Amino acid sequence: MQRDFRPVAEARAGSPVAMRPRPPEDILEISGEPIFRPAPEIITWARQCFIDEGASLLNEDHKHLRSATLAALWTNVPNGRAGRSVIGQCERGLPPAGKWLRGRIERQMLDWFGDIPDFLLTFDAGYCDTCSDAEFMALVEHETYHAGQERDAFGAPKFRKSGLPAFAIRGHDVEEFIGVVRRYGADAAHVRELVDAANAGPEIANVRISQACGTCQLRAAA
Incomplete structure (x- = not known):
């Protein structure tokens, strides 16, 4: 059974979930001029919602990002791939x-953020202004899932000599043919965890985001 997002947020007094960041109005009003605007409020919100210890909707899958530098942008530039x-x-x-x-981008990052982030998240301001709370959180967390940690040959998380995580863009957990699952089952195809998670139903809300993710589309075309 689908559980609505808003009761989850309201069940926690003082939860930052309901205080979701909104894109600046001028970005929405200006047309024909490409705008990319730093959005530190998105990162602050994401950390308070599901990244940092004590977050209102903590997700331990993102614990490696507690030591990462994250940055975000709002944009009014339409983007798309394959329709x-x-x-x-x-x-x-x-x-x-x-x-x-690399040098040009480094200069731009320093102008925007004063540092070079480990990961940069970019969001369509028009969509984020009109989508539901659940859709916004799902979008931000989807992109955050792509901000991953490298794995060694045995699947264990990799770390730098400094002790910090070795960061990398992460693909999806499961890449398998539906026919293999249909013919041989979830265990044989190593997708049991995905099937169990789907059967359990959403913890927050049932939304559809992945097909509108630029990172997913770039990896699919590679």
Whole structure:
């Protein structure tokens, strides 16, 4: 049975969930001029909601991000791929190669944030202004899930010599053919956890986000 998002938020006194950040009005009003606006309020909200210890809707899947530097942007620039709109995207703070490209982006990051973030999240301001609370949280958490930690050959989390997590863009937990699951079952296809999670129903709300994620679409096209 679907559980609505708002009662979950209201059940916790002083929860920051109901205080979701909204895009600035001028971004919504300006057309024809591309705008990217730093949105530190999104990161603060996400940490208070589901990243940091003591968060109102804590998700331990994101515990590696407690030591990460995260940054976010609002934008009014329409984006899409293969006929699908993109409303959110997660990227590493700097591209892996290209001295001039890397240098130009580094300069822009310093101007925006004063530092180079480990991950940069970008969100469509128009969508985020009109979507429900549940859809907004699902979108932010979906992009945050892409802000992952590298794994070694045995699947264990990797760390740098400094002791900090080794960060990387993360794909989805499950990549399998439906036919394999249909013919051989969830255990044989190693998707039992996904099936059990689906059968249990949503903890917060039932929303659809992944097809509008720029990170997902880029990885699918790779």
